[in-house]
Amino acid sequence: MARQLFEPIYRLYYETFSKPPYQWPEGEEEQYRRRFERLVADPTFGIAVAQCGDELVGFAYGYTLRPDTKWWEGFVTPVPPEVTTEWEGRTFALIDFAVDESVRGKGVGRRLHDTLLGSRHEERATLAVEPQAHEARGIYEHWGWQVVGRLRGPATDFAPEFDIMVLPLSSKA
Secondary structure, three states, X not given: OOOOOHHHHHHHHHHHHOOOOOOOOOOHHHHHHHHHHHHHHOOOOEEEEXXXXXXXXXXXXXXXXXXXXXXXXXXXOOOOHHXXXXXXXXXXXXXXXXXXXXXXXXXHHHHHHHHHHHOOOOOEEEEXXXXXXXXXXXXXXXXXXXEEEEEEOOOOOOOXXXXXXXXXXXXXX
């Protein structure tokens, strides 16, 4: 399903993340395509989509972190090992999540979030949000996500820093 929906997913991704407060680097379209293909090929990939008629109006997707993940490397201040230690099936990383402006504030995002995370078997979920994305971060906090630290992005990344958030998946913990 995800591969067939790539074009509408990319269109919504672009409409959401090419505007402030987000940063849109040169070459992002091709990088996004490569990242998406890698993610979809991962056997732990999960996705939820929202459609209004034939139009895609939201998506959320991610994958399970592996024990050797680099996800937890590069924090500005130290984060305890009980947060950063991974094992098989511990953490689902919510990689991208977007809702069309026309349906924001109508519960579409919450339903996507709950549908995707409710389908997972991991103990917890994590996501990265740009610090200047106050609206998105506020929504995540309202839904129970907690910031565990600020991560310095790699020099090749589009944002210099990310706030890393974690949410227990209560039915699994």
